[in-house]
Amino acid sequence: MTTSSSATAIQFEGVNKFFGRFQAVKDLNLEIREGEFFSLLGPSGCGKTTSLRMLAGFEEADSGCILLRGSDVTSAPPNKRPVNMVFQHYELFPHMTVFGNVAYGLRLKKVRDPELSRRVQEMLRVVRVDGLEGRGARQLSGGQQQRVALARALVNRPAVLLLDEPLSALDVKLRKQMQIELKSIQHQLGTTFVYVTHDQEEALLMSDRIGIMNQGRLLQVGTPREIYGRPADAFVADFVGSLNAFDLRVDEVSGGRAVMRLADGEHVAVALEGAVAAPASTIRVAIRPERIRVTEAQAAGADTGAPGASRVGGVVTAVDYVGSLTTYRIETALGLIAAQEANDTLAPDLVVGDRVVLSWAPDAAFVLPPSIVEG
Amino acid sequence: MTAAAASANVASAARPRRRPRVRNVGPRAFLVLLILFLFAPLFVVVLFSFNATASLSFPIPGFSLRWYDKVLDDREVVAALGRSAIAAFITGIAGGAIGILAALGIQGLPPRWKGAVQTVVLIPIATPALLLGIGIAIYFNRLGIKPPRLPMAIAGHVLLALPFVLLTMTAALERFRFSLLEAARDLGASRARAFWTITFPLVLPAVLGAALLAAAVSIDEFIIAFFNTGSDGTLPLVIYSRIRRVIDPGLNALATILLVATTLLAVLAARTTTARR
Ligand SMILES: Nc1ncnc2c1ncn2[C@@H]1O[C@H](COP(=O)(O)OP(=O)(O)OP(=O)(O)O)[C@@H](O)[C@H]1O
Numbered sequence: 001m002t003t004s005s006s007a008t009a010i011q012f013e014g015v016n017k018f019f020g021r022f023q024a025v026k027d028l029n030l031e032i033r034e035g036e037f038f039s040l041l042g043p044s045g046c047g048k049t050t051s052l053r054m055l056a057g058f059e060e061a062d063s064g065c066i067l068l069r070g071s072d073v074t075s076a077p078p079n080k081r082p083v084n085m086v087f088q089h090y091e092l093f094p095h096m097t098v099f100g101n102v103a104y105g106l107r108l109k110k111v112r113d114p115e116l117s118r119r120v121q122e123m124l125r126v127v128r129v130d131g132l133e134g135r136g137a138r139q140l141s142g143g144q145q146q147r148v149a150l151a152r153a154l155v156n157r158p159a160v161l162l163l164d165e166p167l168s169a170l171d172v173k174l175r176k177q178m179q180i181e182l183k184s185i186q187h188q189l190g191t192t193f194v195y196v197t198h199d200q201e202e203a204l205l206m207s208d209r210i211g212i213m214n215q216g217r218l219l220q221v222g223t224p225r226e227i228y229g230r231p232a233d234a235f236v237a238d239f240v241g242s243l244n245a246f247d248l249r250v251d252e253v254s255g256g257r258a259v260m261r262l263a264d265g266e267h268v269a270v271a272l273e274g275a276v277a278a279p280a281s282t283i284r285v286a287i288r289p290e291r292i293r294v295t296e297a298q299a300a301g302a303d304t305g306a307p308g309a310s311r312v313g314g315v316v317t318a319v320d321y322v323g324s325l326t327t328y329r330i331e332t333a334l335g336l337i338a339a340q341e342a343n344d345t346l347a348p349d350l351v352v353g354d355r356v357v358l359s360w361a362p363d364a365a366f367v368l369p370p371s372i373v374e375g
Numbered sequence: 376m377t378a379a380a381a382s383a384n385v386a387s388a389a390r391p392r393r394r395p396r397v398r399n400v401g402p403r404a405f406l407v408l409l410i411l412f413l414f415a416p417l418f419v420v421v422l423f424s425f426n427a428t429a430s431l432s433f434p435i436p437g438f439s440l441r442w443y444d445k446v447l448d449d450r451e452v453v454a455a456l457g458r459s460a461i462a463a464f465i466t467g468i469a470g471g472a473i474g475i476l477a478a479l480g481i482q483g484l485p486p487r488w489k490g491a492v493q494t495v496v497l498i499p500i501a502t503p504a505l506l507l508g509i510g511i512a513i514y515f516n517r518l519g520i521k522p523p524r525l526p527m528a529i530a531g532h533v534l535l536a537l538p539f540v541l542l543t544m545t546a547a548l549e550r551f552r553f554s555l556l557e558a559a560r561d562l563g564a565s566r567a568r569a570f571w572t573i574t575f576p577l578v579l580p581a582v583l584g585a586a587l588l589a590a591a592v593s594i595d596e597f598i599i600a601f602f603n604t605g606s607d608g609t610l611p612l613v614i615y616s617r618i619r620r621v622i623d624p625g626l627n628a629l630a631t632i633l634l635v636a637t638t639l640l641a642v643l644a645a646r647t648t649t650a651r652r
């Protein structure tokens with residue numbers, strides 16, 4: 001982020017949106033800061049695009065209000081808002097050149113020629129399509145169209161740039177490249193970006209903060225680390241990254257931890273972090289596969305007994321090798337657990353049927369709150 | 376009228392369909408006969424319009440442009456030609472303008488209304504021109520409008536052309552990406568500005584095509600003109616009144632002019648509507 005100020009760029013206050021009887025956005029309260037790269041993440045149909053379109057002025061909220069830099073824009077028409085949008089299918093004007101497309105907004109603002117050309121050229125350089133200004137909009141590759149659409153929006157110096165799955169039409173390699181480039185452009189210009197995606201990796205990679213939506217509701221807002229490390233509920237946890245979840249029978253509560261004792265001195269512990277767990281009750285616990293260490297049973301040695309660390313034995317039932325990583329599926333007393341190991345020199349060489357010991361650090365597992373939204 | 380209808384089909388069907396090849400000699404011969412049957416009268420008219428003499432007998436003794444000279448020197452004919460041109464021009468402009476507005480209006484309707492309205496506006500195709508002609512005459516008469524009555528005929532022509540115009544325009548709007556207008560609004564354009572800078576240039580070829588089609592409908596229309604004009608008749612009326620008097624070889628030249636004008640308009644219309652994309 002180029003600005004360290006925490007001024008508010010956008011505020012949604014109790015926004016609801018209905019299509020007929022169907023409620024697409026439910027009581028949305030959200031604050032997006034100036035200069036921030038903010039992503040709205042969620043499964044298809046959760047209301048991301050609708051939220052973005054209310055910001056752009058293409059849909060009007062049925063109740064609640066939307067503030068842009070402090071002023072109420074809830075009912076302002078799209079041409080009267082200092083925001084610009086990059087559309088999923090670019091929507092370049094096919095009867096205009098690249099220059100004509102990028103100059104469109106400036107011409108409407110009566111920017112005249114030396115400055116007009118200078119700003120268009122400058123923006124085409126920023127998105128790296130300089131030299132194509134005379135090209136017809138139809139004669140561009142997908143990646144080039146994407147860049148021109150970006151330039152066409154950014155050249156107006158919007159208070160907020162809205163992007164609706166702008167990379168979804170590109171192939172994987174180009175998409176990865178554009179993710180990095182978009183982020184660096186955002187850094188360079190310091191513009192507030194509101195980015196809609198249903199790709200969790202993309203959101204984690206690009207965003208300063210992420211808002212997770214499901215079924216019209218905003219479930220959690222936080223930095224990628226917060227969202228990934230401490231998801232607010234089971235839905236978020238499962239949607240962002242893969243996850244092991246199991247029931248933990250509370251045998252003992254001590255030092256802010258709930259502990260379940262298993263056979264052979266094995267045990268599983270979870271830091272409660274404010275959650276309540278009565279002895280003899282059952283709580284839902286989750287752990288990311290990459291936080292689990294897998295060791296061959298013979299090599300595992302004795303329990304180190306570190307307070308809060310966990311240790312569970314099991315049998316390998318599947319080995320999925322994907323180059324840099326290997327995912328093991330292991331049958332344990334907790335159920336089937338997935339564990340992921342980087343394929344470095346220390347990686348265990350395991351096959352199906354091997355007996356192993358799983359272990360993880362005290363802070364690796366967390367208590368999973370029940371889903372905020374059903375389903 | 377027939378040429379115009381044919382080109383409306385061309386415009387709405389846009390993409391050529393693959394036709395099964397005619398293998399048998401029978402159907403093929405039939406096809407040739409059919410084409411001969413359809414085009415032989417036209418051919419005869421065109422041929423005799425270049426006849427050097429007044430006799431209507433084969434083979435023609437020689438070629439000349441004397442009948443063209445003659446009809447173009449005829450003040451009554453030239454005046455009628457002028458009125459036909461005016462009628463075609465106004466029908467074209469009005470047809471194009473009403474066409475795009477009506478088509479945009481229909482496009483914006485909720486789906487279940489859209490189909491109904493689209494059907495209703497096509498009714499004039501199935502309505503006998505005779506009814507239209509008499510209806511318009513009575514209607515204007517009741518309104519107390521007296522001759523010159525060319526404007527009444529033109530109003531009828533616009534009505535007659537509207538279904539063809541709407542077919543062409545609706546097809547064009549189906550292909551138009553309305554999301555482009557959101558992009559324009561987002562960049563600061565008002566509704567009107569977005570229409571003039573985005574919608575209009577992109578559907579202009581279709582509007583021109585529709586206008587040409589309307590003009591083609593007007594230029595050889597007879598019945599409505601017959602019931603609504605008198606001394607201020609259009610070219611088809613003059614041809615008709617002359618035929619009743621004498622067999623005038625000059626009529627062949629006139630008919631050929633009409634034929635060329637209609638065909639040209641229809642072909643141009645088909646070209647402009649299918650030029651892009
Ligand atoms: N114009 C509309 N009329 C009726 N329902 C709509 C309309 N627009 C969206 N919806 C509904 O609202 C819900 C949210 O749609 P929205 O487009 O915001 O989803 P999204 O999160 O962007 O999904 P995706 O990832 O598939 O783009 C969907 O169930 C959708 O069917």
Ligand SMILES: [Mg+2]
Nearest residue numbers: 048049050164
């Ligand atoms: Mg969407």
